[in-house]
Amino acid sequence: MTASSRPKLAVWKFASCDGCQLTLLDCEDELLGIADKVEISHFLEASSATGPGPYDLSLVEGSVTTPQDVDRIQHIRAVSRRLVTIGACATAGGVQALRNYADVAEFQAVVYARPDYIETLATSTPISAHVPVDFELRGCPIDRGQLVEVITAHLAGRKPDVPAHSVCFECKQRGTVCVTVAHGTPCLGPVTHAGCGALCPAYGRGCYGCFGPSDSTNFPSFIPLLRRDGMDTLDIVRVLRTFNTAAPEFDAVSREELDQ
């Protein structure tokens, strides 16, 4: 394929740790192959060459936390045929959304001697709060295999095959003994979106929800299970308010817990 006939890929970054776009560079076996199939038009972490839009596929990492971000995401949407968010920051506000429960002025004063030099919003919000999003890829960080699937699905003009079921399915597929049933370890697997391959239970710890809520959750049944296994209200609120703080399901349940 000539450069001009290849689809144009762009990678953008908002408030985040860079981990999700690093996942693309971590596709060591596929990286040069992907680079043959698409024209990487804008990916500043990897290349100082930037090409003009419009872009066929924009991957967006990070959450919206500054007034400039609000304008920039509008522009990116306008120049992108398809826009896919990658990671917990872009899909659920990220760990920096913990500010949403606090007084940001006080937060600024903790970190900075002169908070007035710092321009920031009171909230950290997902990309979908500002513009229409074509697909959201979960995870903190995203999974390499799922990222390759999203890119190749786009190239083939089909829907990405990224399951929306819970981590429990992946534990079963992997043959991992349930840490809750066998050891009474609190585990967010039943309410967490699949994608990581059920890593934590395989390493003997409970899932801590870094892929955010699955598409079907049953918190009224689930919360008593966490309490049975030794978590108190504060523990439950902390685990729900970590990397996917602004995901509506986690946010709502953590508020209910605190209200009780």
Next chain:
Amino acid sequence: MTHRGSRVLHVGSLARVEGETALYLRMDGDRVAEARLAIYEPPRFFEAFLRGRSHTEPPDITSRVCGICPVAYQLSACRAVEDACGVVVDGQLGALRRLLYCGEWIESQTLHIHLLHAPDFLGCDSAIDLARTRRADVERGLRLKQAGNAIMELLGGRAIHPINVRLGGFHRVPTTAELRPLAERLRRARDDAQETVRWVAEFEFPDAGCDNDLLALAEPGSYAIESGTPTVMPAPSTAGLPPGSARSLPTRTFGVREFGGHVVESQVPHSTALHSLLDGRRHLTGSLARYAISGRWLSPIALQAAQDAGLGDPRQGTVCRNPFRSIVVRAVEVLHAVDEALRIIEAYEPPPRPYLEVPARAGTGHGATEAPRGLLYHRYTLDADGTITDAGLVPPTAQNQGAIEEDLRRLVQQRLADGDPTDAELTTLCERAIRNHDPCISCSAHFLDLTVEWTGNGW
């Protein structure tokens, strides 16, 4: 002369670094009056929201400061909380931590060498561009990077934000049989790492020398990675030597607990990253500092590669102060990390338990480790029940900002003395000067808005 009178330039974007940064240069006649590196990362307030969290949480939470060096955050956090709770992790658990960190060094340093930095020396925009003419070199880099990731994936569960690190050790430790295939892979990686040192040693390096105090951890008998004592090698000018001097000077040390008394942070209007000074002076952390302070403890194979690459013999007191050559030092460190990982795997015996208990107690703890791009310090104050009441994180890039600005000022000044640079030449020079230090500005978009202001009558 193309520049006369007052002049302002806005130029391009700085790629192949982590984070958003802008550069401001003010010229007064033919003199660089001011060079400011302005980091515009949107603040994420980790130090604020860590308050109220449990003492068990910093390893998972602070890893999210940076996807490029999460292990550095996890292990600095563990060391600081364990220090507060009076627990020391050593023996095979300590060795496994070092092995995990070797994985991050191999992955992160190789990423910087091949994908971010080498294109500067070979006139390319990216490693993908580079692969068109030097595919074997890029493939070797990707293979080496993959070997680092393989360590992190086995020991940490995944390469970015590993899930297997906890206070006191690990959730699960590997069996000897699980590590065996990794050793085979690392033996191949050692050849790739040696080849990489030879490859980068052939690049063309501009003459340059930095005159900053160097700060790195030191641990006699070992090239310090996951522990050590903060050690300072003074700038040559303090001893009346020329700035690029290759002679080492007597070092001084201070305890990790005294870190805050020596490295003092302050806020400047042009940056969201705090600036820091070491005992009131500019300092540099990272590969050059580590090589100067711990170089003599490199494995024999890495030490030989360093000398063959023209870095001199650190056992004879030779130091490298040319920031452009940091890519060579980084390649030597990758070779050392591969060798060290093999040594740890060969000596491995599974510990009886995957972790030590770390019961909470009231107090303040301090921890520092060597992130790939320099010394990373954490401090936590805990309540008796383990609730964090105060947290402090001092990342390497914030410490290096002053030294990077000094590099920019000196290099631009030198370039002006050599003739009349175009805007494009100045931009390239500044971008290279910044990339030499592998800055990790892990927030926001990656823009370098270069502003050059020319004033005075000399133009």
